[in-house]
Amino acid sequence: MSDASKSNALRADLRADKRKRRRARADMRFKWYGLTALGLAMLFLVFFFVDIISKGLPAFQQAEILVQVSYSESVKSNYNRAVDKRYRKLISRSWLRTIPMQLEEHPDMIGTTAEQWVLADYRVDQFLKGHEGHKLKKKYQKLVRQLQEEGKVRLAFNSGFFSNGDSKLPENAGILASAVGSVLVLLLTMLFAVPVGVMTAIYLEEFAPDNRFTQLIEVNINNLAAIPSILYGLLGLAIFINFMGVPRSSALAGGLTLALMTLPIIIIATRAALRAVPESIREAAYGLGASSLQTVWHHVLPLAMPGILTGSIIGLAQAMGETAPLLIVGMMAYIPEAPHSILAATTVLPAQVYTWSGESIRAFEERTAAGIMVLLAVLLSLNALAIRLRNRSEQTW
Amino acid sequence: MKKMIFAAAAMLIAANAAQARDQIHIVGSSTVYPFSSYVAEELGATTKFKTPVVESTGSGGGMKLFCAGTGMDTPDFTNASRRMKAKEFKKCQKNGVREITEIVVGYDGIALAQSRHAKPLNLTRKEIMLAVAAEVPNKAGDGLIKNPYHYWDEINPKLPHRKITFYGPPTSSGTRDAFEDMILKHNTKHMSVYTNLYKADPKKNKKYKKYHEIRQDGVYVPSGENDNLIVKKLAKDSQALGIFGYSYLEENSDSIAAATVEGIAPSPETVQDGSYKLSRSLYFYIKKSHIGKVPGMMEYARLFTSEQMIGDDGACAEIGLIPLPKSMRDHYRAQLAHLTNLTADDFKKK
Numbered sequence: 001m002s003d004a005s006k007s008n009a010l011r012a013d014l015r016a017d018k019r020k021r022r023r024a025r026a027d028m029r030f031k032w033y034g035l036t037a038l039g040l041a042m043l044f045l046v047f048f049f050v051d052i053i054s055k056g057l058p059a060f061q062q063a064e065i066l067v068q069v070s071y072s073e074s075v076k077s078n079y080n081r082a083v084d085k086r087y088r089k090l091i092s093r094s095w096l097r098t099i100p101m102q103l104e105e106h107p108d109m110i111g112t113t114a115e116q117w118v119l120a121d122y123r124v125d126q127f128l129k130g131h132e133g134h135k136l137k138k139k140y141q142k143l144v145r146q147l148q149e150e151g152k153v154r155l156a157f158n159s160g161f162f163s164n165g166d167s168k169l170p171e172n173a174g175i176l177a178s179a180v181g182s183v184l185v186l187l188l189t190m191l192f193a194v195p196v197g198v199m200t201a202i203y204l205e206e207f208a209p210d211n212r213f214t215q216l217i218e219v220n221i222n223n224l225a226a227i228p229s230i231l232y233g234l235l236g237l238a239i240f241i242n243f244m245g246v247p248r249s250s251a252l253a254g255g256l257t258l259a260l261m262t263l264p265i266i267i268i269a270t271r272a273a274l275r276a277v278p279e280s281i282r283e284a285a286y287g288l289g290a291s292s293l294q295t296v297w298h299h300v301l302p303l304a305m306p307g308i309l310t311g312s313i314i315g316l317a318q319a320m321g322e323t324a325p326l327l328i329v330g331m332m333a334y335i336p337e338a339p340h341s342i343l344a345a346t347t348v349l350p351a352q353v354y355t356w357s358g359e360s361i362r363a364f365e366e367r368t369a370a371g372i373m374v375l376l377a378v379l380l381s382l383n384a385l386a387i388r389l390r391n392r393s394e395q396t397w
Numbered sequence: 398m399k400k401m402i403f404a405a406a407a408m409l410i411a412a413n414a415a416q417a418r419d420q421i422h423i424v425g426s427s428t429v430y431p432f433s434s435y436v437a438e439e440l441g442a443t444t445k446f447k448t449p450v451v452e453s454t455g456s457g458g459g460m461k462l463f464c465a466g467t468g469m470d471t472p473d474f475t476n477a478s479r480r481m482k483a484k485e486f487k488k489c490q491k492n493g494v495r496e497i498t499e500i501v502v503g504y505d506g507i508a509l510a511q512s513r514h515a516k517p518l519n520l521t522r523k524e525i526m527l528a529v530a531a532e533v534p535n536k537a538g539d540g541l542i543k544n545p546y547h548y549w550d551e552i553n554p555k556l557p558h559r560k561i562t563f564y565g566p567p568t569s570s571g572t573r574d575a576f577e578d579m580i581l582k583h584n585t586k587h588m589s590v591y592t593n594l595y596k597a598d599p600k601k602n603k604k605y606k607k608y609h610e611i612r613q614d615g616v617y618v619p620s621g622e623n624d625n626l627i628v629k630k631l632a633k634d635s636q637a638l639g640i641f642g643y644s645y646l647e648e649n650s651d652s653i654a655a656a657t658v659e660g661i662a663p664s665p666e667t668v669q670d671g672s673y674k675l676s677r678s679l680y681f682y683i684k685k686s687h688i689g690k691v692p693g694m695m696e697y698a699r700l701f702t703s704e705q706m707i708g709d710d711g712a713c714a715e716i717g718l719i720p721l722p723k724s725m726r727d728h729y730r731a732q733l734a735h736l737t738n739l740t741a742d743d744f745k746k747k
Contacts, residue, residue, distance in 0.1 A: 093712075097443050133651050168435040168716070247470065248422075249450060333452035334434035336441065345420065345450040358623050360431065360644045360717060 052376075056369030062158035062171060063125035065090055065147065070113040076100050083118075089140060090147075092119040094172035119160065120153070122170040122363040128155060133362050161370065165336035166352060170363035175371055178352035180338040181251060181331075182320060182378075185348055188255025189262055189319050194312050196259075197266030204267070205274040206296050225264035232261040233328030241329060249330040251339055251346040257329050258319040265318065269311020273304040306389045313386040317379050323350045349375045418469050418691050421449035425459030425476030426571050428505050428642060429679050432713045433476050436701045439712070446693035456571050463682065464489035473687045473694055477680045478505060478571040483744040496685035497739045500698065500729050502707050504719040506643035506663040507575060507675040509656045512635040516557065518549075518656040522674060525658075526584045527552050528561050529617050531610040534590040541590060544612045564627045565611075565640035567619040575677050576640055581609040628653060643668075643676075644717020668719045676719070685736055702730050 067083050075082045079099045083091060095118050103110055124144055126134035136144070147153045164174030208214045236257030240246040246253045277300050285295040326332060332351045339346040347355075353371040356364045423433055430453040441448025454462065456477040463475035464485060471494075481489075481499070489497060509525070511518060527533050528549070532541040549556035566573040585591045585608035594605040604610065611617050620627045624641040631639045632652045639653070643663055646655055655662050658674055667673035681701070688694050700706060706713050709720050720726070 094442065097439070101443065101445075133649070135648075168431065168438050245470070249452065330452055330454075333450055334430070334437060335450050336438060336448050345422075358625065360624070360642070360648045362648060 052369050052372050055366055056371075056373045058129050058131075059161065059366040059370035060158050061129075061155040062160060063120035063128050064117040064154055064156050065120045065124070066115060066117050066152040066154075067091065068113060068115050069118070071099070071103060071109045071111065073110055076103055076110075086143070089137075090121055090124050090144065092121050092169060092171045094167060094169045095119045117154070117156070119171055122361070124153075125171055126363050128153065131362070131366075161367075165338060166334060166347070166355070167336060170359075170361055170367060173356070173364070173367055175349065175352060175374060177336055177338045178347045178349045178371075179374070181335075181346040182348040184251040184339060184342060184346060185254045185258060186316060186320055188251060188342060189258040190312070190316055192256060192259035193262040193266055193315070193319075197263050197312070197315075198270050198308060200263075201267045201270035201274060202296060202301070205271050206300065207292065221264050221267050225268055228324075229261055229322055230324040230328065232257055233325030235260060236325060237328050247343050247345075249333055249335070249345040249347075250343045252342045253329045254326050254331050254346065254348065255342070257325050258322060261322065261325060262315040262319045265315035266308075266312050269315070270304070270308045273307025273311065274300060276307060277303045306392055310386045310390045313382055313389070317382040317386070320348075320382070321350055321375065321379060323348075323354055326351055349378075420447045421474070421691055421693055421697055422472045423449050423451045423474040423476065423681075424454045424462050424472045425452075425474070425681070426456040426478040426679070427453040428478040428571050429476035429502070429681065431644070431716055432502065432679070432706075432718050433474075433681070433701070435712060435716060436697065436706055439706070440693065440697050440700055444693070444696060446696060449693070449697060456574075460485045463684065464492055464494055466492045467494055467684070467686045469687075469690070471684070473684050473691050474697075475682050477682065478575065478677060480678070480680060481682060481739070483741070486739065486741065486744060494684060494686070496736075498683040498685060498732065498736045499739045499743075500681050500683070500702060500733055501678050501721060501725070502681060502701060502718070502729075503679055503713065503721050504668050504676050505575075505679050506668045506673060506719055507572060507579070507677075508639075508641060508643050508646040508663050509658060509675070510631060510639045510641070510646050510653045511637065511656055512631050512633075513652055513654050515635045515654075517654075518557070518559075518638075519658075519660055520556075520656060521659050522580055523584055524549075524552050524556070525580050529563060529611050530581060530585070530608065531612040532608070534588070538590060541594070544614070544616075547616065560636045561616050562634065562637035563617045563640060564620045564630050564637055565617060566624075572640070572642060576675075577609040577611070579675050579677070581611070582607040585609070642717065643719065647717055665714070665719045669722055679718070682739075683733075683736070685738075688736075698733055702726070702733055 065087065067087050069082050071082065077100075079096045080088055082096065082099050123134055123136040124140070127136040127141060127144060128148075144153060160172065161174045162179075163176055164172055165177030167173040204214060204218065236253060240253050240256050241248055246256065281299055281303065282295055285299045290298065323332065326348060331347055332354065333345065333347060334355070335345045335347040349371065353368055353375060356368040356371060421437075423437065425433075430451060434451040437449040437451050440446055452472075456479055459472070459475040459477060460481060463472050465471050481497075486497075489495075509520070527544075528546060530544060533544050533546070534540070535542045546552050547561055548558055549561055550558045565576065586606070591605045591608045594602045599606075620630065620639075624645045627639040627641050628645055628649045631637055638656060646653065646663065661667050661673045663673050663675070668676040681698075683694070683698060703711075704726070705711055707718060707720055707726065708714070709723075711718075711720065714720050721729070
């Protein structure tokens with residue numbers, strides 16, 4: 001070998017070495033990009049959770065005051081007389097104003113007195129929790145401190161948050177009406193969207209011929225899954241409310257509108273689940289003389305079920321957190337009473353969170369965060385259920 | 398078969414909806430909404446009537462629903478942060494909503510606010526208009542140019558050298574309409590630089606009759622319907638000014654303060670006597686044909702106009718409504734007692 005060729009080989013070696021190192025570096029960089037992205041995402045998530053939870057946790061406690069309540073006859077005409085004038089401003093009007101009605105229903109209470117824990121005004125509550133901008137007057141601050149020393153003020157578990165509907169008085173505001181509304185709307189959505197979606201998917205996947213028409217339908221379904229949700233609201237307003245006469249703001253209007261929105265998602269998920277069932281199973285069924293209906297009903301559908309359920313749950317979870325289409329059908333409203341029928345005015349959890357976030361009184365801030373926590377908890381458990389079902393469905397054929 | 402079931406279901410629902418309602422339905426302005434829903438809650442909590450449903454649709458959206466007809470599926474009340482327009486009244490009449498009673502419940506002040514840490518600022522309506530309009534008169538005053546101002550002292554040398562930034566409501570908002578009316582239209586309709594353009598070609602230059610376009614070069618930042626967001630931005634940016642309802646100013650007085658307009662700071666007193674110029678009346682309208690069919694309508698209206706709600710120390714004042722003077726409150730209470738009809742003549746005055 002000549003010297004020239006030797007040095008050539010050496011150079012090639014060096015070059016290869018350099019290239020190798022460069023590739024290793026690129027590898028390393030790529031890994032770090034990924035890690036940074038992940039870290040950033042985690043950071044946002046942690047920030048979000050810390051922010052929401054630190055703001056929302058105090059809302060699960062509510063200030064109460066121990067006072068002497070006298071249910072005299074004169075209270076019927078002026079509820080302010082039920083308690084000592086000194087404490088009047090510390091007590092929530094949401095409780096005081098119900099006394100006359102209470103007395104009317106239970107006349108035997110008239111003339112009695114009782115020492116009981118009653119809901120405190122939101123200013124007292126915010127003051128006790130040490131929030132800025134509590135707006136409690138100086139003289140009342142002193143009074144509250146004094147009551148605190150006597151053990152006549154406490155922060156108790158806020159059961160009202162779960163047993164009351166919306167209110168303009170922050171201390172009285174709760175999520176009951178909107179939670180019931182959410183359940184009702186979701187049930188209706190499920191009732192409409194799941195059967196229709198699954199049947200559509202079965203037809204398209206198992207029975208429909210592959211021609212221009214079915215291809216057109218398929219493209220449209222995929223397209224529908226991606227359009228902005230507010231358009232479904234407009235569609236719902238036009239079809240269900242204006243044309244079919246479903247009452248505005250009702251659970252039925254909301255459920256149907258959300259069902260429209262969820263349909264494409266369920267169809268796509270169901271088709272994927274059906275496609276994952278191996279052809280051999282269908283062929284075996286046919287080989288044993290089963291009809292198409294029997295094949296689908298007895299063999300394909302049961303195997304595809306977990307996949308269908310996962311898709312449906314994810315679709316429903318999305319519907320649960322949706323507000324935009326519901327705004328159009330009138331569900332973003334002040335509706336403090338839990339609905340008693342599917343035609344009654346109803347609101348939902350995300351709508352409740354939205355209305356609270358816009359309130360001018362600051363005590364609503366913690367309610368907003370607490371509402372988000374409840375919503376997140378429900379969504380998290382729905383998704384956990386979907387994941388469980390997916391894991392169970394992991395079959396190998 | 399399926400079609401028949403569908404049709405039957407639709408008919409059933411329609412029949413159900415046409416039946417008498419036992420719950421009042423209120424729509425309209427997002428500015429009146431807090432007060433309206435407060436009264437609704439009070440009615441639900443203290444009487445046997447069901448709590449009315451209050452939907453915040455904006456003044457214009459509310460009028461549209463309200464004037465759609467007299468059927469039981471239309472609302473019983475609509476709230477508005479401006480008066481019903483003659484056009485809307487005509488539409489109401491056309492659709493059979495003939496008898497309407499108009500009630501004013503109080504005032505809403507629009508606050509121009511800044512961070513508490515910023516130096517006090519006093520502006521005139523003209524100065525504000527020059528700061529936010531998309532097109533302003535040039536130096537010679539004989540033509541319009543794209544708004545060149547980025548610092549307040551460019552508009553008036555006496556003002557501080559401070560960057561012009563506004564956080565304000567988006568176009569969908571009633572507050573924005575009111576702001577455009579009281580700041581932009583109020584000035585431009587008397588400024589010949591604008592109106593001459595309109596006179597020269599009324600068709601093409603219609604917008605210059607009462608010019609109210611707000612600049613879109615980032616100086617005026619539309620900040621969503623949520624006024625709490627504007628408050629948070631102001632706390633961080635001490636140069637900026639925010640535009641929002643008076644109740645938010647009051648509730649957040651620890652972090653923001655009002656700028657004065659023509660030397661006057663917003664307060665219940667200055668709004669009532671008219672010296673603070675950025676304020677408007679708040680209305681609600683009663684559909685008379687529904688009274689007696691929907692239980693509780695008169696009770697709701699009476700409660701809304703009661704001293705307990707809209708009086709000087711009323712519950713609505715506590716959450717930001719600026720009360721009417723006593724004589725006006727009595728006037729509207731009488732109007733409610735007689736259920737005075739709104740007539741076409743009412744729109745001719747002014």
